[in-house]
Amino acid sequence: MTTTRTRPPDARATHRGRRRTPDAHSFPTRPYDLVKEFVIALVGVVVLTLALAIAFGSPDERAISLQDWARTAPNDVVTTAAAELSGDSTTASYGPPYNTASDGQTLLGLPLQKLAGVTYPIDAAQDFVITPLQSVAGDPALSLALRRWRTASDEQRTAWAGAYVTALGAAPDSDPAQVASGDYGPVPTLATSYQKVAATGGLEQMVSNGSFYGFDPTRRLLLLADGTYLEDQARARSLGGDQWGMMNETGNYPGQPWLWLYTFWYQIPPFSTSDNADALVWGLMMVLSLLLVLLPFIPGLRDIPRLVPLHRVIWRDWYRRGHGPDAPRT
Template identity: 35%
Template sequence: MRHYHPRIDVTHRYRYVPADFVKHLLGTTLVVAVLAVVLSGLFHEPVRPALKINTYATTHPKEFLTVALGDLNGTGEIANYGPPYNNGTGSVQDVVQTWVGVIHPVYPREDFVLKPLAYAAHLDPSLTPALRQFTHASAAQQAQWEEAFATALQHARVQGPRVLVPAGAYGPLNTMMQGILRLGQSGLMTGALDRSPADYQFDNQNSLLFLQGRPLHNAAKKLELEGNQWGIIHEERAPYPGPWWMTIVTAIYQLPFIANASAADALALGSGMVVFLVLMLAPWIPGINRLPRLLGVHRLIWRKYYAKRQSAPVDLSRSS
């Protein structure tokens, strides 16, 4: 019985065959490209249509008004989010987020409600008196109207595309909210939210953030795409698993001390970075770099090869 000798076995026990690696590489690339195009055409990924503002306003008009009112009175998801959008505290996770500060300023009251209504007033002049009355009222008066309308909205009923709100002391707010609902259902609100003085508009931040919170979370929950549902490794409608290679990433979020922490994203990112560094530096970390030899997994995989080669006689004269 002999031991494996790399220089002898690799050099003398294999027959060399000339090969054109460039041709193999190009041929393989071409075959894979053709297969990818053909198979993607036959078995395309079952992606659902994007959740759009006009779709949500039409199918969930009452919830749409709740989102708009939250932006107006400062209780909405983005209105109290915090850096990098504003100075709120609702989603502040750690000191790094606070240190970065407000680098993408968003003012939901003005950007999501008052400005779009001002644009809509050019098409619907009945909104102009209501907007003027609201903006010229004191902050205390505005807060009273907002609180009264929020209470009335809980008892509102939906009739087709309309939301019928009980009579109450909320001044011009019903006119404004009905106007924002019509704007949302018309499909024009996306343009109003992303309106820019620039010639070309590439920033769709506001239209994306408008549905942040309950609308997107409810949609994701129905498709089992939330974080606590291991959503990152699910497909939207397919009966087969999604990106399995993200299992490690989403598994970190399932750890209780991370999932229940206020700084879940920061802890998950930090943990993932530590794991990445350990794997990258494994060959130089004492103890870890000896695990492959100590575990002997390679011997299990190559057991037939070792059994065959170690039983054969070795001609040491060929190694000189």
């Protein structure tokens, strides 16, 4: 006696000539118009974005210009100009990629900045101060000061500017009008004339590396950062370096959320107290990124999802219905 075993009717169903195989873990399906859903979502997001933009406006602060700086904090501009001339500013003493004033930061004994070399040369005194002042016409006192500066030796220039920076620091509110008498050479005239040029907006293009349209803001940003005004504005908005860094958006938020892992390390020792913090944090992030890429190949780390089955909590409904790799096969 022989028997014939037949398959369920749906198992014989074909689609374009191909036989469907029953699946013990199959689930209900229904038609889905992906294009229609995408268009609806896109239109909804666009309308919502426009409505919120009209209602609340942009949270971005207006960019700080050199003219704003000179008009709002004139004493800071004078002090910064003197520091550029003396070589004491951040840019003048930074090292590569701007100059050779220092070796820069190191990582495991490797002078990373020095190895990279000077790729964006900047002579802070000449490019930031002297060159813009040379374009000013009709000021005999300034012309005389520039002539005296050019004919002096490097040692004499440094002595003049360094003494004036010290005197400005000792004056009330760094006010040039209250600086004690001293041998400052032409530096006071150069620094105060520089502030006047900046207040008229004359520095915006002259500190742009010869670019008429100013597409490269590097030099303007470096000059602005050499003063204290930019940092003061950042700290007033809780955006200082020890306040989780700067961002475009305002408010009491700790910088861009996607940068939290990077900026976090700056807040804890030894990074928060190291002169090589930038290099150390960069090296640590490279190691962490490499661990993430190689995670599937590292014994122990790759077993974390199995040892800590968080996915079972997320997919608890699926496992509750008897699915999953441990479910009995039929």
